[in-house]
Amino acid sequence: MSDDFTSTRDETDLIREVFVYAHRFQGSVFVFRIGARLMALPSFPGLVSDLALLHENGIKIVLVPSGGARIDELLAIYGIETEKAQGLRISTPEAMPLIEMAAFDTATRLMNQLARNKVEAVVGNWVRARSYGVRDGIDFQQTGVVDKVHVELIMRSMEDDFVPILPCIGWSAIGEPYNISSIELATALAVGMKARKLFFLTEGELFSSSFTGLRGEGLTVREDPATGASRVSRFTVQAAERILAIPGLELGRPDRDMLEHSVTACRNGVERVHFLDGDQEGVVLKEVFSTLGTGTMVHADPFENIRPMREADIPDVLRIMEPLIQEGNLVRRTQGDLQRKCSDYAVFETDGTIRGCGALHRYGENWAEIAGLAVDGSYKHLGIGARMVGYLTEEAKRLGLEGVFVLTTRTSDWFLSLGFQAATVDELPAERRETYDRDRKSRIYMKRLI
Numbered sequence: 001m002s003d004d005f006t007s008t009r010d011e012t013d014l015i016r017e018v019f020v021y022a023h024r025f026q027g028s029v030f031v032f033r034i035g036a037r038l039m040a041l042p043s044f045p046g047l048v049s050d051l052a053l054l055h056e057n058g059i060k061i062v063l064v065p066s067g068g069a070r071i072d073e074l075l076a077i078y079g080i081e082t083e084k085a086q087g088l089r090i091s092t093p094e095a096m097p098l099i100e101m102a103a104f105d106t107a108t109r110l111m112n113q114l115a116r117n118k119v120e121a122v123v124g125n126w127v128r129a130r131s132y133g134v135r136d137g138i139d140f141q142q143t144g145v146v147d148k149v150h151v152e153l154i155m156r157s158m159e160d161d162f163v164p165i166l167p168c169i170g171w172s173a174i175g176e177p178y179n180i181s182s183i184e185l186a187t188a189l190a191v192g193m194k195a196r197k198l199f200f201l202t203e204g205e206l207f208s209s210s211f212t213g214l215r216g217e218g219l220t221v222r223e224d225p226a227t228g229a230s231r232v233s234r235f236t237v238q239a240a241e242r243i244l245a246i247p248g249l250e251l252g253r254p255d256r257d258m259l260e261h262s263v264t265a266c267r268n269g270v271e272r273v274h275f276l277d278g279d280q281e282g283v284v285l286k287e288v289f290s291t292l293g294t295g296t297m298v299h300a301d302p303f304e305n306i307r308p309m310r311e312a313d314i315p316d317v318l319r320i321m322e323p324l325i326q327e328g329n330l331v332r333r334t335q336g337d338l339q340r341k342c343s344d345y346a347v348f349e350t351d352g353t354i355r356g357c358g359a360l361h362r363y364g365e366n367w368a369e370i371a372g373l374a375v376d377g378s379y380k381h382l383g384i385g386a387r388m389v390g391y392l393t394e395e396a397k398r399l400g401l402e403g404v405f406v407l408t409t410r411t412s413d414w415f416l417s418l419g420f421q422a423a424t425v426d427e428l429p430a431e432r433r434e435t436y437d438r439d440r441k442s443r444i445y446m447k448r449l450i
């Protein structure tokens with residue numbers, strides 16, 4: 001096959017990929033924390049143009065410029081010294097006007113650059129802060145922490161097509177300004193706005209070579225075929241927690257802070273946190289719209305609470321199933337049925353209690369039925385059912401199956417919303433066709449995996 005053909009096919013695949021991602025992220029909120037050092041680099045206009053493209057394509061972007069490097073610059077120009085303790089600046093009343101000036105200056109630089117891309121932005125005082133206080137005998141003065149973010153007001157500005165920019169300043173209930181961490185602010189925003197993604201754009205790569213030695217559980221290391229260099233491309237939130245707990249691990253303050261906040265974000269509903277070197281050409285677009293991303297991602301593990309069923313779980317599983325059997329939603333299974341098929345079942349467990357279950361029954365070489373799905377009545381609508389289906393589907397993929405199917409009388413719409421498609425009895429594997437209960441008249445839905 002000619003190289004020309006291969007490259008045309010690669011390009012076509014890439015275009016398809018872009019459309020899929022663009023569709024998937026329409027209307028989603030992405031929060032970007034942008035390192036102040038990036039703003040002085042020649043690559044900065046290109047970076048902002050890419051952010052403007054996201055905005056123009058229906059992704060709701062929120063920008064949080066960091067003040068750090070610019071604050072240092074202004075304090076140096078005016079000859080004011082501030083101390084740092086526990087890695088934080090002590091914001092004295094003398095330094096505070098310059099800190100505010102630097103924070104708003106970085107916001108203005110972003111706004112100017114967006115204006116060059118014909119994107120309208122708005123800077124607002126949407127953050128209530130309170131004092132960081134006195135810790136270990138050190139008074140941090142006007143250094144603050146995020147108390148509340150006025151999410152509704154920010155959302156309203158986005159509905160009017162503005163890009164909100166939040167400088168790293170917050171105000172107390174009586175209007176006292178505080179110097180707050182842009183990392184903490186971006187995280188609070190991402191959680192409060194139910195953002196799909198949180199980005200930390202830095203100058204230079206994070207978690208590169210030093211972390212590759214931690215390869216293994218929860219850590220994915222990728223090798224660049226061109227240079228042979230390896231880097232961590234993603235890790236789970238549990239892996240991030242394990243890394244943070246390694247005694248004596250050398251991590252600079254902002255890196256540790258970002259990693260800790262990525263855990264907070266993922267634990268509170270943000271799907272993915274991306275660490276990107278903002279100085280690399282097109283880095284944001286590659287990360288969002290393709291699988292060519294060069295950054296590092298921390299992601300929540302949706303299957304964290306799911307594990308294979310053990311015999312000891314059977315009484316709990318039967319307890320969850322019973323009311324659903326009574327309602328006619330589920331076919332009755334006995335203790336013996338579950339014992340015989342024990343290895344097919346998985347359970348969802350929180351705080352040592354089973355809240356949901358489901359099974360994957362193999363039929364022939366290529367197909368499996370997802371069955372016995374049940375969620376404890378008090379735990380419905382929390383996404384447990386969808387995660388069980390996701391887990392069982394992943395298991396089917398791991399086994400190399402062609403697809404999965406379900407038989408249901410009352411949950412058609414739910415399975416359709418999970419990407420299943422209506423099918424007929426004739427499409428069932430022969431063995432399952434024979435046991436199909438024609439009186440129950442269950443509907444059939446399938447999902448092809450290859």
Ligand SMILES: CC(C)(COP(=O)(O)OP(=O)(O)OC[C@H]1O[C@@H](n2cnc3c(N)ncnc32)[C@H](O)[C@@H]1OP(=O)(O)O)[C@@H](O)C(=O)NCCC(=O)NCCS
Pocket residue numbers: 324329330370371372373374375376379380381382383384385386387406407408409410411412413414
């Ligand atoms: C179906 C079932 C597994 C869903 O569990 P869950 O953890 O509540 O599901 P999720 O939280 O992932 O999804 C909930 C969404 O699905 C929708 N949904 C739930 N049951 C539905 C049904 N029967 N028809 C259509 N949609 C349904 C809900 O509207 C809900 O949407 P919302 O969160 O926006 O309100 C659970 O309701 C259950 O145990 N049902 C009885 C057993 C059953 O029918 N099993 C399937 C046949 S094997």
